[in-house]
Amino acid sequence: METPERGLLARLDGFFFVLAGLAAVYLAYLTLREGITPGWPMLLVVVFWVLVSYLVLPRVHRILSRVYVPDYFIGRTRTADGLLGDPVNLALMGSPTQVHHALRAAGWTRADDLSLASGWRIVTSTLTRRSYPQAPVSPLFLFRRRQDFAYQQEVDGSPSQRHHVRFWACPDGWFLPGGLRVDWLAAGTYDRSVGLSLFTLQITHKIGADVDIERDHVVATVTAADGTATVRVLPDFFTGYHSRNGGGDLIETDGHLPIIDLSRVDVAGAPEAALPVVRIGRPVQTVVGSLMTSVRGIVYAALSSLALIGSRDADEVTAATSVLLALVLGLGALGDLVLAAATFAGHNWSRLLLCASSVLGVASVVAERLVGNLGGPLHEGLLPLATSVLVLLALSSDSAREYALGRRRRRPAPADQPS
Structure with missing residues (x-):
């Protein structure tokens, strides 16, 4: 009260x-x-x-x-400025250890946390065109907190072009609209270049418009790397739409939500992983x-x-x-x-x-x-x-x-x- x-x-x-x-x-x-x-x-x-x-x-x-953006789950992340960000286009089942193990096995690299040092490194790497496979991603928010971690795949050794996907652990007792329980939600997009944000004029990565291609890429790489991973698709879970993300980039999606089940992935010998400690x-x-x-x-x-x-x-x-x-x-x-x-x-x-x-x-x-x-x-x-x-x-x-x-x-x- x-x-x-x-x-x-x-x-x-x-x-x-x-x-x-x-x-x-x-x-x-x-x-x-x-x-x-x-x-x-x-x-x-x-x-x-x-x-x-x-x-x-x-x-x-x-x-x-604060006035016009809904403060509840609508299938979109939010930027640090409060704007609607990238769409939530993936869900997962499994423990933190299983998620990390499956992504590493699929050829994904965990992104560094964003800090002054990592931020400066990605700037210099982009300007000098040097590879930075662990380059950090900008923070996006879901459940009123930034992503728990992110993974990426650099393209041709260029930090300005990469596949990347952010992950959020779902709160205890939280269910998708319709009552389905999942452990993780994720937003996968493809960075195609570096440019200026349409809404803030800040220097940022520009993403590919068809976010479904990146969503399907994540699903394909994870399931190909481990045969125990299964996929269930919720068709038309969100309304298909054309819109813009927080950087002003065009986005389009059919609204389907794949759920990757990693609960049977064998993690014997893999290092134990846990959710990041919130400090x-x-x-x-x-x-x-x-x-x-x-x-x-x-x-x-x-x-x-x-x-x-x-x-x-x-x-x-x-x-x-x-x-x-x-x-x-x-x-x-x-x-x-x-x-x-x-x-x-x-x-x-x-x-x-x-x-x-x-x-x-x-x-x-x-x-x-x-x-x-x-x-x-x-x-x-x-x-x-x-x-x-x-x-x-x-x-x-x-x-x-x-x-x-x-x-x-x-x-x-x-x-x-x-x-």
Whole structure:
């Protein structure tokens, strides 16, 4: 049952979430406006593309998809931005060990988990056209979580072209529409090239439109490698359709759902496999928001020191003003560093305070530009504005919020209360 406190915090989080999207749009607009000035500011046009592709459009899609994308199983995955992703076109029966054993025997390679290191490696491998058989796949979500693992087959040693399939373990007690129980759902597609997403303009893999070909490829390779694997097809399980996935790629399917039964696959001698352990780790959004706030605090501390130094040789009035400025900057530095440390540790109150302070930072720039009717260059004010917007985007994200709230739920009960 939702408590009044939790309901108020949820509404406050929703306010920050939407306002961060609007602030990102405003930052992108000012960046483009600065970028069309002759000279070095033209480089800001590239920054504008990065802002729009990786911050503005993902947040806008996230806001809108909360309204119109169903939050229940409809046979489609979802992207990290909340858009409808690749279709679910396979189901499986069997233990984790049997699934991994069958895929390896069929010539599939398990994809690395997506991280900074693996992400950088796939970028360099694509640019240099070097083979990377374990290249990671982007996260797609089903049952409100990303895939448990993925397998792939590289084509002609090119990381830009590959067969790949993502797997999700079905929750306990969950049944397909119609009442059939399966252990796994999967989404198999074929990466044909690297290009720009139609919906976010991000660099991504483009998939082949006929996803049924990839579905049938997975079935054929697995059943050919092990004669004990059987297949049952649920015809017209989903309505056949033509649509687009989260990257804007055309997809088409006949709606059939093959169920691969691996329950009789012999795994004697195969290494025991289990579902990945779900850890509530510190998300990158929390790290980025805390780090940027810390850097801002250090800058304030340095400016405070400079103000104090400058007050030594100044006249009495100027010295008093410099000392006051140094005090204000010092308090701002202390506040930023304390809030950054608390947010990094997972405290929700500090995260919300940083979101609120970032809103004030954005509002001050907007007021100065609109209410003060100021125009012209904004070079000196663009960086502070960008810092406030980026901190707000990071700490109002779902990942940062869930991490902070998860920490509250994981806090041990006092000794005199039942746990």
